[in-house]
Amino acid sequence: MKKLFILTGETSGDKLASKVISDLKKINQNIEFLSVGGEHLQSLGIKTIYNLKEITYLGFTNVILNIFKINKKINETVKSIIDFNPDVLFTVDSPDFTLRVAEKVKKINSKIKTVHYVAPQVWVWREGRVKKIKSFIDHILLLFNFEKKYFEKENVSCEFVGHPLLQNKERSKIDINQIIGKNKALISVFAGSRKSEILILMPILLNFIKLMNDKYTDMTYVFHSTREYSDLIKSFINESSLSNCEIVSDDKIKSHILHKSIFAVAKSGTVSLEISNAKIPSIILYKMGFINFMIVKSLVKTKYANIINFAANEEIIPELLQSNCNSKNIFEKVSNFLENPIKIKEQVNRVQSILDKLKINGSSSELASLSLNKFL
Secondary structure: OEEEEEEEOOHHHHHHHHHHHHHHHHHOOOEEEEEEOOHHHHOOOOOEOOOHHHHOOOOHHHHHHOHHHHHHHHHHHHHHHHHHOOOEEEEEOOHHHHHHHHHHHHHHOOOOEEEEEOOOOOOOOOOOHHHHHOOOOOEEEEOOHHHHHHHHOOOOOEEEOOOHHHOOOOOOOOOHHHOOOOOOEEEEEEOOOOHHHHHHHHHHHHHHHHHHHHHOOOEEEEEEOOHHHHHHHHHHHHHHOOOOEEEEOOHHHHHHHHHHEEEEEEEOOOHHHHHHHOOOOEEEEEOOOHHHHHHHHHHOOOOOOOHHHHHHOOOOOOEEEHHHOOHHHHHHHHHHHHOOHHHHHHHHHHHHHHHHHHOOOOOHHHHHHHHHHHOO
C-alpha cells in the first residue's frame, strides 16, 4: 500500500486538497493517508496530526511574534512526516509554511517525492523563490497558465491543471427558503477564513450593513463562514442587534446562497474566483495592520490584490484596501452598483471573458489527481 501525506496550512488549502484527494480515491484505493488538514480533508476520513488553526497565522508581525511557536510546529510536522515515511508529500498552498516543511523533509529523506499544489505567487513578489524551490520540489501543479513561464524558465517540473473553483459542477436541489426568508434580496458576505481577518473586518462589515439598512429595507446579508468561526461571526452579529443577518457554513448551502445573491462583498482571496464563476457582481476588501501593510507594499510588484484584476491588468472588480476599506466606502460602492444594473452587467461580462482564459476543458481536480497518482 502506498502512503501519501497531505500538508495544508489554512482552510482554503484544505478545501482545494480535498477536491483532489476525493478524485484520487476514485482511481486509486490502495493509499494510506495522513495529513495536516481541516474539516474538508477530515470529511473524507483522513486523519490530521493536529488542528489546522494551530498554524494559521496572518501577517508578518504575527509571524515574528510567534516565530518560536511556528518553528516548533514546523519541526513537529517534519518529524511526523518522516515517521510516517510517505511515498509522496503533497503540499498545498501556504508556501511560507508548507514549503519550509517540504525543504526540511527532503534534506532528511530525499526518497520522499514532493508535489506542490498552488504555486507561490512569484508574479506578485519574491520571484527568486523559484530557484530555491527546484532544489526540493519534484513537481508543481499550477492553477493558472500564465504561471508556467516563471517555472519553466528555471527548468522546474510543472503542470497547468486549472483551478477547481472554476469547475462548473451540478448543484443538488436545496430549498434555501427554509434558511432565508422569502422575497428578500440576498447579499453574500465573506469576512475571511482566518480569525485575525474576521476580527478586523466584522466591525466594518456590520457598520456597512447598518448604512445599507437606512437605504434598503428588503435585504438579507448572509455571512459565509467555516464551521470553526461561525460562532465568532455570530457573536459579532448578536452584539450589533442586526436582525437581517444570517450565517451559513455548509458548503452546499453556501453555493446555493451565492448563486441566489444579487451581490457579494468579499475579503480578497480565492473565494473571489468562486464568486466570479457564479456570475455574481462583487467588490473586494483587504485590511491588515499598518506595519504588515508597509512591509507588503515594499515587496509587492503588482498593483492589484485580486487575480481577476491582475489577469486583466486593470481594476474590473473594485478593490477597497487598507484605509479605503471602511464602512462608508463599501456602502457607496455597493449602492452604486445596485442603482446601476448596466454597471453590474458590464462587470459580470468582463469578468467572464477573463475567466474563459483561466479555465481548462474538463476537471482540474481530476487532472491534479492523475498527476499526483503518477508519483505514487
